[in-house]
Amino acid sequence: MTILLAGGAGYIGSHTAVSLLEAGHDVVIVDNYINSSPAAVDRVEELTGRTVTRYRADVTDKAAMTAIFAENTIDCVIHFAGLKAVGESGRVPLRYYRNNLDTTLTLLECMAAAGVKRIVFSSSATVYGDENPVPYVETMRRGGSSHPYGWTKIMMEQIFEDTAKADSDLSVVLLRYFNPIGAHPSGRLGEDPRGVPNNLMPYITQVAVGRRDRLTVFGGDYPTPDGTCRRDYLHIMDLAEGHLRAVEYAMAHTGTEVFNLGTGTPYSVLEIVHAFESASGVAIPCTIGPRRPGDLPQFWADPSKAERVLGWKARRSLEDMCRDSWNWQRQNPMGYGENKE
Numbered sequence: 001m002t003i004l005l006a007g008g009a010g011y012i013g014s015h016t017a018v019s020l021l022e023a024g025h026d027v028v029i030v031d032n033y034i035n036s037s038p039a040a041v042d043r044v045e046e047l048t049g050r051t052v053t054r055y056r057a058d059v060t061d062k063a064a065m066t067a068i069f070a071e072n073t074i075d076c077v078i079h080f081a082g083l084k085a086v087g088e089s090g091r092v093p094l095r096y097y098r099n100n101l102d103t104t105l106t107l108l109e110c111m112a113a114a115g116v117k118r119i120v121f122s123s124s125a126t127v128y129g130d131e132n133p134v135p136y137v138e139t140m141r142r143g144g145s146s147h148p149y150g151w152t153k154i155m156m157e158q159i160f161e162d163t164a165k166a167d168s169d170l171s172v173v174l175l176r177y178f179n180p181i182g183a184h185p186s187g188r189l190g191e192d193p194r195g196v197p198n199n200l201m202p203y204i205t206q207v208a209v210g211r212r213d214r215l216t217v218f219g220g221d222y223p224t225p226d227g228t229c230r231r232d233y234l235h236i237m238d239l240a241e242g243h244l245r246a247v248e249y250a251m252a253h254t255g256t257e258v259f260n261l262g263t264g265t266p267y268s269v270l271e272i273v274h275a276f277e278s279a280s281g282v283a284i285p286c287t288i289g290p291r292r293p294g295d296l297p298q299f300w301a302d303p304s305k306a307e308r309v310l311g312w313k314a315r316r317s318l319e320d321m322c323r324d325s326w327n328w329q330r331q332n333p334m335g336y337g338e339n340k341e
């Protein structure tokens with residue numbers, strides 16, 4: 001099969017590209033590199049020994065996307081292309097609404113014009129909002145969000161559902177990711193955020209490699225066992241393999257289906273720090289600071305539907321996640337470095 005990865009040069013897309021290529025599929029990557037580097041695609045090719053068809057294009061550019069759909073026979077699309085920084089989304093909400101909704105609308109319109117009927121979408125645990133009890137189950141109602149990024153995911157899920165209702169041949173798989181961390185075990189691919197990392201694991205690895213002095217733990221007074229927030233961290237290669245199963249599912253079904261991709265086991269911020277320290281042998285100085293606005297005390301997945309329906313289960317341990325994150329950062333202290341746009 002040929003699978004178009006919109007935003008495929010990014011953290012999740014590049015690892016997913018490796019899994020798809022290794023399974024024998026062909027991959028077309030479209031990315032404008034607004035938050036990634038062409039070097040990641042080079043490394044996907046290096047790791048797999050396969051060639052990726054790639055386009056530098058904005059997924060909101062209808063003319064460019066129409067041409068890409070005309071030049072390639074696409075069996076399925078995976079839509080990773082979006083802006084994802086929660087805090088930034090509050091400062092520049094229109095940029096988030098424009099980019100995230102417009103990439104989705106443009107892809108769906110180009111797919112309709114080209115007769116492509118299968119799409120897998122990068123949704124997020126954030127759509128459960130703060131009203132649902134944990135663990136989150138797919139049958140729960142979507143909640144609201146405290147930030148525009150979360151609202152874009154909620155709105156995009158609705159757009160997909162409505163579009164699939166109107167076209168009975170369309171197949172939509174909404175993947176609600178929990179907290180992906182880790183890197184390809186080779187250390188050649190990994191997470192390379194721009195500027196100060198928003199997320200926990202890249203912040204920790206940048207402290208470990210000497211790029212930052214210390215970690216600030218956002219809040220030590222939550223109603224959790226050690227007072228710090230708990231999340232459902234999963235290995236990026238488990239997440240990548242979940243996309244392979246999701247594409248197979250999309251090829252065989254129509255309508256909209258939603259899957260949580262998580263492990264079902266929460267870990268606190270301090271547990272992550274300690275696990276990283278033992279996997280890497282590097283001490284991570286930390287200070288407990290104030291809470292970060294909008295953070296929920298704890299959430300994790302009920303991942304049983306993905307296991308039952310897709311045959312997917314996260315297999316890698318927290319130790320694997322920490323070891324591979326560190327392996328990546330140690331080998332690439334500046335990420336993709338000067339290759340970054």
Ligand code: NAD
Binds near residue numbers: 013179
């Ligand atoms: P990322 O920023 O590494 O990847 C997104 C990619 O999309 C980047 O390569 C970026 O350059 C590209 N992109 C953005 N807008 C584009 C546009 N208009 N045209 C072309 N390319 C564009 O992020 P990621 O962590 O790989 O996340 C992928 C998707 O998964 C995003 O939609 C994100 O919201 C979602 N998600 C991520 C997480 C997470 O923790 N990483 C959690 C839940 C959901």
Ligand code: UFG
Binds near residue numbers: 198199201203
């Ligand atoms: N944290 C710190 N210090 C840091 C960074 C993070 O203590 O420097 C803490 C956060 O407060 C949180 C935990 O580490 O308790 C995880 O934070 P991340 O930012 O790594 O992840 P979040 O769970 O906040 O965010 C993730 C995705 C978002 C998504 C959200 C759903 O990154 O895309 O889950 O709520 F919207």
